Amino acid sequence: MYAASCSGSLYALERTSGAVRWRYDTAADGATAQFHGDPVVTDGLLVIPSDARPVGHVYAFDLATGEVRWKTPVAPGGVTSHLVRWASSVVGLTPTGRAVSLDLATGAERWSVEPAEEVPVLGAHPALAGERVVYGAGDGRVRAVEAATGEVAWSRALDSRPNTAAVVDGDHLLIGTADGSLYRLGVAGGEIAARLELPATPVGTPALRGDRLVLVGAAGQLMVVDRELRRVLWTYHAVAGWSSFQPLVEGDTVVAGTDGGELYAFDLATGRVLWQERLTGTLRGIGRSGGTHYLGTLQGTLYAWEAGEGDVSDPLAWLAGNWRGRQGEAVIEETWSELEGGDRMGMFRMIADGAVVFYEFMTIEQAGDAPPVLRVKHFDRGLVGWEERADSVVFELVEADARRAIFAQRDPEAPTRLTYSLTEAGELTVVLEKEGPEGPSHNEFRFRRR
């Protein structure tokens, strides 16, 4: 995992232990820089924006070694926004709202778009909408720029200056403004499709999930609205104020942190608080991999934190992701989605001698308070099913905690248990135990997260 700080250093850390793999100190390039925007990770490169006065750099690091492949000075002030990737380029915004496109391979500037006037805004971020980059700037305008050439396709003045990241929703974009409004604009021509007054000025990077948009607002408001901007669905007021400007939305859960070090998890659908935890510091960046949350604080402490027994929002959260391993000579791969709409889906394939032996399609569905049910269908190459149309191999969840889930098949003839566990080293093991006429069998599959 990668962590960048306001004290000028970027760290590559081991996800499971926090051990430092490599480090880069921006003091080597003049003034100590800060990191505010999300990087682009691609083709073995970590491309990350930094800001410093008078000049900040965009850096491209070799992911494995930390070697600087290129660094490009950007004036004025560097790049304070997230970077977005288009083809073989990245685009970011300076603190004054200048959009800059850099070549991904060399860091050379491809094009730039100047704002009408230079008004600093921290918290404006671009987004990619097809072949265009869309963003708001301190000059009060939202622009759509052709990613290839930098040609401005349209520019629209709003009643107040844009104050959030642009979020793309198909052929529309969503953006909040300093007067507490949220706009839905057409990507093609910038026409206003909808506008909604919010209970607080939106800030940061809203998250779109399904038909809902999650926004952090000033004055301690967390707000969830529908994507068409018809109404505010729920809000939650934190006395200490929300300090994580990019709420984490995974599956049906929203996670956000406050100035007071409180971490909250909400049910996206209803706004119900699922759990709360108190840490030390002003919570800023929130990431998650498997069952572990990575929490950055303004004071500089980075926590790798796991929810415990109190987290009943999603007991199998750690299963999500793409897993790969070997079973003898065969390559095995398993993928699980996050929980969404109460369900989770998965796939498995086994490859031996360069060909797929079989596939599985799996769901873990939950209805009401009944235990979740795992269903598996098997397929040969050519997607020829093993089971009849309505049939599948069915397991019931009988036990689950933060690192383990046991499913059982209640067949008195051949009782079967399927145990998924996450090891201390972050590996996934799947153990299939069967009682058959020929005695018990035990098969173990081991995977590493990709």
Add this chain to the structure above:
Amino acid sequence: MIPTRRRVHALSMLLALWAGGSYPSAAGEIRWQFDTGG
């Protein structure tokens, strides 16, 4: 068992709300922490 744990969770949440308006703890654990220096 999930259903039992969910019932316990719902009950503890009600009790917590009644007692002082706070929410159930995630009962989480810090696995490691790292200081970036600010």
